Amino acid sequence: MSTAARTPPVREGTGWYVYGAVPAGEASVEAFAGVRGVDPSAGVSLIVEGPVAAVASPVPLAEFGAGAIDERLRSPEWLEDKVRAHEAVLEAALRGSAVVPFRFGAIYHGESHIRQMLRDHELLAPTLERLRGAVELGVKGFLDSARFRASREGEGPQASAPGGRAYLLRKQRERALTEDGRAFQVACARESHEALTAVAREARLLPLRQPELSAYEGEMFLNAAYLVDTTGDAQFRERFAALESEHWRDGVDYELTGPWPPYNFVEDDE
Amino acid sequence: MSTPARTANRLPPATLSGREPAQLADVLERVLDKGIVVAGDIQINLLDIELLTIKIRLLIASADKAREMGIDWWENDPFLGRGRRGRLESRIQRLEEAAGLGNGDDRRPDEAEPRDRDQQGP
Numbered sequence: 001m002s003t004a005a006r007t008p009p010v011r012e013g014t015g016w017y018v019y020g021a022v023p024a025g026e027a028s029v030e031a032f033a034g035v036r037g038v039d040p041s042a043g044v045s046l047i048v049e050g051p052v053a054a055v056a057s058p059v060p061l062a063e064f065g066a067g068a069i070d071e072r073l074r075s076p077e078w079l080e081d082k083v084r085a086h087e088a089v090l091e092a093a094l095r096g097s098a099v100v101p102f103r104f105g106a107i108y109h110g111e112s113h114i115r116q117m118l119r120d121h122e123l124l125a126p127t128l129e130r131l132r133g134a135v136e137l138g139v140k141g142f143l144d145s146a147r148f149r150a151s152r153e154g155e156g157p158q159a160s161a162p163g164g165r166a167y168l169l170r171k172q173r174e175r176a177l178t179e180d181g182r183a184f185q186v187a188c189a190r191e192s193h194e195a196l197t198a199v200a201r202e203a204r205l206l207p208l209r210q211p212e213l214s215a216y217e218g219e220m221f222l223n224a225a226y227l228v229d230t231t232g233d234a235q236f237r238e239r240f241a242a243l244e245s246e247h248w249r250d251g252v253d254y255e256l257t258g259p260w261p262p263y264n265f266v267e268d269d270e
Numbered sequence: 271m272s273t274p275a276r277t278a279n280r281l282p283p284a285t286l287s288g289r290e291p292a293q294l295a296d297v298l299e300r301v302l303d304k305g306i307v308v309a310g311d312i313q314i315n316l317l318d319i320e321l322l323t324i325k326i327r328l329l330i331a332s333a334d335k336a337r338e339m340g341i342d343w344w345e346n347d348p349f350l351g352r353g354r355r356g357r358l359e360s361r362i363q364r365l366e367e368a369a370g371l372g373n374g375d376d377r378r379p380d381e382a383e384p385r386d387r388d389q390q391g392p
Binding site: 015020066069074075076086087102106107117209257261264266267 | 303
């Protein structure tokens with residue numbers, strides 16, 4: 001039973017915001033020098049419990065307390081600012097050691113509550129061990145339909161017949177190209193994912209982003225995350241570059257992001 | 271019509287040493303949707319976060335497309351802006367209605383199903 005739901009609103013004093021967990025023996029606060037927390041006036045601390053330490057920073061409950069934070073959450077600007085701070089702290093952690101990223105919004109009233117949470121989550125230590133020496137890289141694939149069509153020019157029936165017949169042939173060709181494009185996306189997503197998975201420790205397929213939520217013109221056909229050895233990074237990028245040059249003429253644009261803290265390689269049941 | 275801006279918009283491959291500042295959509299996708307969920311002392315209405323995430327993503331998408339096309343119709347031209355933006359706005363509205371947030375302040379957080387964030391359950 002959690003008592004969290006019945007905590008009355010607290011609007012004064014200080015709480016703790018927790019970003020993630022790191023191995024206590026390896027992490028040091030020096031890794032966070034100059035890094036600001038979600039409250040920009042506070043630096044980052046490590047709260048140690050056994051083999052694991054929480055990466056945390058103090059926050060004013062007037063802003064992050066029960067009730068108060070719900071008001072802040074109505075502002076996209078506020079959320080963007082805090083989400084970026086969360087990411088920046090975890091990136092600093094990643095430079096020093098393995099890290100288990102927590103989802104946004106783990107806020108505690110005191111250090112003893114954080115220690116209790118670290119004790120309750122017994123899988124933190126083995127997960128940190130599993131993630132040691134690796135980072136997450138993100139790969140997306142987009143298909144530019146104009147370039148795809150151009151690459152398929154000259155294939156299929158030619159629309160050289162006169163009048164209405166030419167129109168029908170053109171329509172037929174349009175339909176065939178659209179179907180080809182879809183089939184190509186499926187095949188290319190599979191091929192790319194298999195090629196990259198072969199040079200990664202672990203891999204996850206992520207949901208494709210809806211077109212209106214994507215900043216790109218092309219149609220997204222691949223969205224994936226790879227857990228890559230920091231030492232095997234060159235090999236991964238070689239494989240990525242090979243895919244890029246192989247499929248550029250087909251109209252494919254790939255995007256590589258990261259290194260990220262391994263957000264996609266920690267499970268909720270920990 | 272292939273615009274040079276489209277290629278410019280694509281990030282160069284990130285490097286493990288010196289990386290490009292991460293794009294907001296990628297950061298949101300991870301910080302808000304991934305990572306382990308631990309039950310903190312403060313309960314956050316996660317539905318609020320989801321709606322905000324959608325709004326932020328829409329803002330990014332609109333701004334980037336406008337820049338790509340060299341125009342800002344979505345801000346200045348209500349007629350041209352109606353097509354795409356109108357659909358997005360009605361999408362937000364539908365989501366807000368579904369979430370019971372339709373009337374701004376007239377909001378009842380207890381109506382929103384909080385996601386199961388307590389992993390210490392039975």
